[in-house]
Amino acid sequence: MSKPDGTSYQKYLPRIDEESRGYWEALARHELHVQRCRDCGAKRFYPRALCPVCLSAATEWVRASGRGTVYTFTVTYQNQAPGYRDALPYVLAVVDLAEGVRLMTNVVDCAPEAVRIGMPVEVLFEDVTPEVSLPKFRPA
């Protein structure tokens, strides 16, 4: 798969399915969306068919603010998988969004040793293929 600039993207690419299609389509527009249950109102991430609170299948996509805080993180120094080995060290982080959902991401645009638990972060979008953009976070 080629990136927009023609180079190859070696890291994992998503398998876009019916449950996650809305998420990826929003990311391609550089918008971060999460699901909201149309019955109980609970927001959820990752995308899935049924509400984890009330099991309702009635779901809508809502745009998230893209602001959050780092709940925890690690700096990875060893990963020999293609793509990742050239990106070491990188920050793997768990971010709590202002909307109350949690996602796993990378904190970028800062030195790995500068990342702290509780640090405010905001979303940015990395275009990795013509179809796929990934949400990453940077210090806010």
Next chain:
Amino acid sequence: MKDRVAVIGIGCTKFGDRFERSYEELICDAAFEAYDDAGIDPAQIEAAYLGTYLPGSGGGKAAVSLADALRLYDRPITRVENYCATGTDAFRNGCLAIAAGTYDMVLVLGAEKLKDRGGRGIPRLGHPLLARGNTAPGLFALAANRYIHTFGLRRETLAKVAVKNHRNGALNPKAHLRMEVTEEQVLKAPIIAWPFGLFDCCPTTDGAAAAIICRADLAKRFRKAPVLVKGAGLAVTSGRPYFDPTFDYLGFRSTQAAAQQAYAMAGIAPSDIDFAEVHDCFTWTEISNIEDLGFCPKGEGGRLEEEGQTALDGRLPINPSGGLKSFGHPIGASGVRMITECVVQLRGEAGKRQVKDPELGLAHNVGGPGAVSCVVVLGRG
């Protein structure tokens, strides 16, 4: 199930880089050692449970790897796979079959040959939707860093876990990394995923382990003093706990639940346990595990390690075998290997690493991380 199932034979291969032995040979080495330990003929095995994450070549998603290796045909063999709890869960299933009265004698065997596969033996981790370069050390490191942030645990305390388990493993002829390490070596090793350095991580290992279990009322007719199964628990929670906003990352509820089941079945409290083999895939995991197993309150596991309470001669020896850290971690074999260590200790056959006069031992796996946990309590017969 309490006191209705006995372990009458155990076998375990040398763990390590076993390039010279095939998957089938490792199975045979463990099984025939167990047959001999029990003094039984393989024909007496009525059913078998194979714990394996990656079966032998051509083995597929079935139990045929065990059938072909041991020529155990035309009998019920069930393959069990439950992340890193695979081995203990295979044992638990075998015990249930005996306790149900269906079989008198069952073979439980865990086997794994990881070193000659690519990717360090483990399939590439990570759901592309969810993962952003996570590795096994990285996922546990996410929890360790939150724990450090909450309780102020120091890397020096993590290092003490590695030093202790390597010291125990150095006494164990079958351990993979049979060497002592110093705290300074642990702290200065290359970082894998902060806060884990190389010596905070267990190795990738080949090996197999076996246990022969039978009806407790038949157990005394075999070669060795029987060890009784007192309780077993298995808890499966979400496979993606990371995305649950209520998950605090300070421990694993699957371990807490599985332990409670096992203690309730055995009719004991955590304080009754004399030693434990716990899932020290990383140094932090051992600290969190001993809390989740109820040996101390949350946040105090590091103090137990600091005070030497978990050493071989301490109040509660943890991982007298050397643990995953030193003994190694062939995924499906690990849990059965822990059972064999509990039996060796309860028989008083552990030599230089013998825990003083134990009555009750515990084996614990957690995998996922956190998604699944299995706990087994064994006692002197």
